[in-house]
Amino acid sequence: MINIKLTESYNIKKNQEDLEFVDIDLQQDLELFIDPYIFTKLNGDFAKSCNNAIIKFFNGVINLIRKNDEINAKRMLNGLKEPSETHLGLSEHSIYGNGVRGKKAAKLYKMLSKSRAAKTGNLKDLSDCELMIDGIGKDSISDITTNVIREYLIDFTQNQCKIYNIPMTLFSNNIWDDNIKKWIKKDYKLPSIGGKKIILVPKSIVTDKLILSYDNFYNNEVLEHYKNIEINASTSLVRVLKKGERVVYKKDLKKKYPKSKLIVYNLINENPKYLDLYKERKKIFNNMNVDDIIFKAHDKNKVLRNKKGNLAPL
Structure with a gap:
């Protein structure tokens, strides 16, 4: 054996x-x-x-x-x-x-x-x-x-x-x-x-x-960042629900902001706080x-x- x-x-x-x-x-x-x-x-x-x-x-x-x-x-x-x-x-x-x-x-x-x-x-x-x-x-x-x-x-x-x-x-x-x-x-x-x-x-x-994952960072930090931009700008990606809540669906964000390490880098380069906050959360x-x-x-x-x-x- x-x-x-x-x-x-x-x-x-x-x-x-x-x-x-x-x-x-x-x-x-x-x-x-x-x-x-x-x-x-x-x-x-x-x-x-x-x-x-x-x-x-x-x-x-x-x-x-x-x-x-x-x-x-x-x-x-x-x-x-x-x-x-x-x-x-x-x-x-x-x-x-x-x-x-x-x-x-x-x-x-x-x-x-x-x-x-x-x-x-x-x-x-x-x-x-x-x-x-x-x-x-x-x-x-x-x-x-x-x-x-x-x-x-x-x-x-x-x-x-x-x-x-x-x-x-x-x-x-x-x-x-x-x-x-x-x-x-x-x-x-x-x-x-x-x-x-x-x-x-x-x-x-x-x-x-x-622990520090490219997929995770993109799906959370990157998409959340661009979701807020879309909502604040009231773009065509924004949907209004029955109760008046304004939302942007992830599938629409992914089409407009395709996943890449370059888009992650660009976000971190423009806003270093995102990486710091991400690492802070990952401390747990x-x-x-x-x-x-x-x-x-x-x-x-x-x-x-x-x-x-x-x-x-x-």
Whole structure:
């Protein structure tokens, strides 16, 4: 019988609810993502360290782009590899995530360097890319985050391995050293399956969708803004209900103001308060249902396996 979950492989008699880490699927990526915005909502040294590392790295890239220092900006981005060792993200069959290394790093540089949001200073955090940069979504943001905080995730993994007596082997890892502003190779002991290293991820930092969501911002902030404009101007989009209430239907707004990251950027650029207020509302973050989210991700993989037949073990 092929073990699907990590706990099954290492005979850990605990349910996901009783674990600090995501009990990963060893055959196929779980469609879960590390959201950098979550770190701003969590307490503790781990979250603080991760958040600081992400801020420093992202600000470093953006500052180089603003200085037109393409060589050093690309050098920072080229160190980002597909973090297959977490077994999280998007993939069709196996651990082949859609990371940002190589050609994708060059593409990421191109998208950021051409972005008015980066050049004007509206792009302040990595999580803002989801709102304003075309081609950068939850998978790429999660991959970037994983790379930057890899050393902290390794420390977490080693602690969990000690708790559950999971054997570890020495592996080389790509680590961002902010002191020297370079990617370096460092050896760390990590668990493995079939000779491939595994990095465990705290379940408290994963989600199925990012807290700061392009779709959500458009459907609420953007459309609400333009609805008020239409009502104040008494345009043809305004409908008067029987009781005299004046309304504008979302379907009409979407036709006149089609969804795009450019329209989100334009609103934020003209009215920065919208992003501030949006983030303020999103501060009320509750990750209590993370176990359900993980369960659903496993369930989704089961459905996929049933459709396509069992996948070969990694």
